[in-house]
Amino acid sequence: MKVVFFSAKQYDKQFFNRENEKYGFAPEYLETHLGPHIVNAVENGTPAVCVFVNDKLTAEVIAVLAAKGVKVIALRCAGFNNVDLDAAKAHGIRVCRVPAYSPEAVAEHAVAMLLTLNRKTHKAYNRVREQNFSLNGLLGFNLYGKTVGVIGTGKIGRAFCRIMLGFGCRVLAFDPYPDEALEKGGVVYLPFGEVLREADVLSLHCPLTPDNKYLINREAIRQMKKGVTVINTSRGALLNTHDVTEGLKSGHIAYLGIDVYEQEEKLFFKDLSAAIIEDDMIQRLMSFPNVLVTGHQAFFTEEALSQIAEITMRSIDQLCNGKPVSEGVLLA
Structure with a gap:
């Protein structure tokens, strides 16, 4: 066959x-x-x-x-x-x-992006290879005690919640169908807007549907804490890329980690190292020192x-x- x-x-x-x-x-x-x-x-x-x-x-x-x-x-x-x-x-x-x-594969990649952005291990790696052992510009923050907001608690979201609980974080979640086991483990379900307002870190783990396209837009960003970290390993169009870029420029979003991108079909899974990328939006995102982009490898x-x-x-x-x-x- x-x-x-x-x-x-x-x-x-x-x-x-x-x-x-x-x-x-x-x-x-x-x-x-x-x-x-x-x-x-x-x-x-x-x-x-x-x-x-x-x-x-x-x-x-x-x-x-x-x-x-x-x-x-x-x-x-x-x-x-x-x-x-x-x-x-x-x-x-x-x-x-x-x-x-293996929902743990995607959840662990989300955590890896979070830790990389926070502790700047990618920058430290490049520095020490050039025999630069200075710590200037590498200051991070403890995840312990921080409030982590999780949007979507399916299998991947559940795995991510458990990891964050293990870090000693306060974990809030939004999902139309709360998970009783997570609630018993310490996860608190709140309305979407409340999760946005309280989260120091926001991680997206929901599918893309016609109803939640651009879930993270200008209005959602306005509700977030100034200095929030946003991680997306789900689907690119959950983020309005233009609005997120504006949030980065204003400093409202302190860090952004994305393994997905709404126009990724033209870019991801290809070697474009010798090509001119015409997508100005992704080029702009990659120019920010506080943005980490990976090419849809969370599942890998x-x-x-x-x-x-x-x-x-x-x-x-x-x-x-x-x-x-x-x-x-x-x-x-």
Whole structure:
């Protein structure tokens, strides 16, 4: 059975080929992202395609896939804002995802970004390599005793909360569905605005939906403490990049760490070291000394990639062969 992988990197081949030893599929790996420009490369009779965060499965693309006989769209990620689910349903295409893969991987990366920005270990590393052991400009602050606001307490948010509790932080959270275990552990759920007003550190761990696009905008920033640290390892469009940039310029936001960016499909997962990047907004962000940008690598651990390959291949097998589908993976 043929499965076409889009946005495929060498590490995808490594982990999916290893997992495919159980199934014997015929994988085809394409580096390009899926969109109208390449969808006709899918051969007629292909039962499944596997896609990632920057593939664009619009109604137009899905109609072409359906005409070619595609029955399954497998997302090898948790987010699904790049897929027109209504179009998939209308064409009878099943859509699955990986609802949870080592949530600790993303949570730990968020903590790593927080610690790097605070203690400036990236700057210290570069200094000592030049035999500069001065501490000037490296002053940080204790996380112990600080108030950390967490937006979204799904699996990743829960893991992040537990880590912050371990640091001795006061942890506040906003989520429409509070987690009783977290509450028993010391996390306090408050309305969104109150979390914004009280947090010294704000970390985003919610999916992107039409309702929360630009959740962090000029008005939200105005409610935050002056000197707040903002970390986003979820989806880029949760932040209004222009408003966040203004918050950095005014000093209202003291530190910003982002592993995601709303225009990342043009940048991330590519080597652009010899190219001219025309995106002025990301260039402006990267010019700030108090901003840390990583290229959507929070998920990138051995454990996470193994789980992604395992769950994705199992879901394709289940859907294509009429087997019972594991709980939580189906979107359409």
